[in-house]
Amino acid sequence: MAAQSKTLFEQFLAPIFSHLIDRDALVRLRDRIDWETGVAEFTNPQVVYPNYYKTSNFHGIKNGYLNIDAALTYDPITQYVLPPGETWVRESLVKAIKGEPRRLLDLGCGTGTTTLMLKRRFASAEVIGLDLSPQMLVMADYKAREASLDVTFRHGNAMATGLPAASFDVVCATLLFHETPPAVAKTILSEAFRLLTPGGQMLVLDGNQRALRATDWLSNIFEEPFIRDYSQGNVDAWLGYAGFERVRTEDVFWLNQLSYGRKPLPVVERGEGRGEVGVGDLPMPQPA
Numbered sequence: 001m002a003a004q005s006k007t008l009f010e011q012f013l014a015p016i017f018s019h020l021i022d023r024d025a026l027v028r029l030r031d032r033i034d035w036e037t038g039v040a041e042f043t044n045p046q047v048v049y050p051n052y053y054k055t056s057n058f059h060g061i062k063n064g065y066l067n068i069d070a071a072l073t074y075d076p077i078t079q080y081v082l083p084p085g086e087t088w089v090r091e092s093l094v095k096a097i098k099g100e101p102r103r104l105l106d107l108g109c110g111t112g113t114t115t116l117m118l119k120r121r122f123a124s125a126e127v128i129g130l131d132l133s134p135q136m137l138v139m140a141d142y143k144a145r146e147a148s149l150d151v152t153f154r155h156g157n158a159m160a161t162g163l164p165a166a167s168f169d170v171v172c173a174t175l176l177f178h179e180t181p182p183a184v185a186k187t188i189l190s191e192a193f194r195l196l197t198p199g200g201q202m203l204v205l206d207g208n209q210r211a212l213r214a215t216d217w218l219s220n221i222f223e224e225p226f227i228r229d230y231s232q233g234n235v236d237a238w239l240g241y242a243g244f245e246r247v248r249t250e251d252v253f254w255l256n257q258l259s260y261g262r263k264p265l266p267v268v269e270r271g272e273g274r275g276e277v278g279v280g281d282l283p284m285p286q287p288a
C-alpha cells in the first residue's frame with residue numbers, strides 16, 4: 001500500500017511543515033529572484049558532484065540540494081529544527097571565534113545564514129561561503145545583497161576547494177557533517193587543515209552525536225541518509241585525525257554540539273609572549 005511506503009518524514013514532519021510555511025511568501029520570493037541567471041553565474045563547470053551528493057534525498061527533498069525548492073524551503077524549515085532557537089544555536093559558533101580573524105571560510109554554507117552572521121560580527125574581514133549547490137548559493141547571495149553585506153559565495157566541493165593553502169584564519173562548517181558520509185567529513189577536515197594558517201581555528205556546529213545515539217527516533221524522523229553514521233562517529237576524533245590540537249566539543253542545548261580545533265603553530269611560535277606554554281608545547285630534551 002502506498003501509505004506504508006511513506007517515510008517518517010513524509011508521514012509526520014512534512015504535514016507539520018506545510019502548515020508552518022507561508023507558501024504565498026515563498027512564491028513571491030521565488031518570483032523575485034532570477035534563478036536561471038543566478039544558477040548559470042554561480043555554476044563552476046569544473047565542479048564534480050560526489051556520488052553521495054547526487055544520489056541522496058536530504059530531509060525529504062528529492063534530488064537533494066540541486067534544485068530551487070530546496071533553496072527556497074531551507075530557511076523556513078530550519079528555523080523550526082534548531083531548538084531553543086536558530087539564531088542562538090548559530091551564535092554559539094560565532095561567539096566561540098577568538099580574536100579578530102581577517103579571512104573566514106564557511107564550508108557547505110547553504111543559504112548563507114551563518115556566513116552572514118560571521119560578516120556581521122567581523123565586518124572588516126573577508127568572508128567566503130562555499131557550497132556544492134548553485135541554487136543554495138543564489139539564495140545566499142540574494143540574502144547578502146538584501147542585507148547589504150559584502151560576502152563572496154563560491155561554487156565548490158569542500159573536500160577539494162582549490163583555494164590556496166594557509167589562507168584562512170577561521171574555517172567553519174555548520175550543519176554539514178550530518179549530511180555527509182563520515183569519510184567525506186574527515187576529508188573536509190583535512191582540506192580545512194590545509195586551508196588554515198598556523199594557529200587558525202576550525203569550528204564545527206552540528207547535531208549532538210551523543211544525543212543522537214541515545215534517541216534513535218531522532219535519526220529516523222529526519223530523512224537524512226547519513227545521520228546514523230554521523231551519530232556513531234566522533235567529531236573530536238576526526239579533528240584530531242586531521243591534525244588539529246586543543247580539540248574539544250561542547251553541547252549546544254541538547255540537540256547540537258560545537259567542536260573546536262586549532263591548527264598547531266610551528267614549535268618556535270608556540271606560546272611566545274602569550275603565556276600559553278603547556279607541558280606538551282615544551283621541546284623535548286635532545287641527547288647530547
Ligand SMILES: C[S@@+](CC[C@H](N)C(=O)[O-])C[C@H]1O[C@@H](n2cnc3c(N)ncnc32)[C@H](O)[C@@H]1O
Nearest residue numbers: 065108109110131132133136157158174175176
Ligand atoms: C544542511 S545544509 C547546511 C547549510 C548551512 N551551513 C546552514 O548551516 O544552514 C548542508 C549544505 O552542505 C552542502 N554540501 C554538502 N556536501 C558538500 C560538499 N562536499 N562541499 C560543499 N558543500 C556541500 C549542501 O549543498 C547544503 O547546502
